[in-house]
Amino acid sequence: MAVKITDICISCDACLDECPVEAIVDNDENPTGADTYYVYADKCVECVGHNDAPACADACPTEGCIVWDETGSSSVEREDRGTVGSPVVED
Numbered sequence: 001m002a003v004k005i006t007d008i009c010i011s012c013d014a015c016l017d018e019c020p021v022e023a024i025v026d027n028d029e030n031p032t033g034a035d036t037y038y039v040y041a042d043k044c045v046e047c048v049g050h051n052d053a054p055a056c057a058d059a060c061p062t063e064g065c066i067v068w069d070e071t072g073s074s075s076v077e078r079e080d081r082g083t084v085g086s087p088v089v090e091d
């Protein structure tokens with residue numbers, strides 16, 4: 001499981017260095033070509049074993065930008081994860 005950065009990302013760079021497993025790349029490296037940051041789902045571990053909550057979402061200033069994703073080969077997932085597509089950080 002993983003989290004996903006959506007198209008309202010403003011490429012502010014606040015999340016990149018917060019990721020403990022370097023799962024995030026910037027807009028220049030986004031493999032989809034979108035002008036947003038991107039989470040490699042096969043690398044993201046939802047911060048399990050690293051932080052009490054997904055650090056990228058905690059750092060992100062754009063409300064609702066980072067949501068729960070369902071794709072990815074990682075089997076790691078938080079027990080308290082939300083439904084797919086819902087914001088990781090609710091206001």
Ligand code: SF4
Pocket residue numbers: 002003018019020021022023024039043044045046047054055056057
């Ligand atoms: S949830 Fe954690 S592991 Fe996943 S991309 Fe965000 S900071 Fe990285």
Ligand code: SF4
Pocket residue numbers: 005008009010011012013014015016037056059060061062065066
């Ligand atoms: S912190 Fe949020 S708005 Fe900033 S680059 Fe990361 S996902 Fe985009």
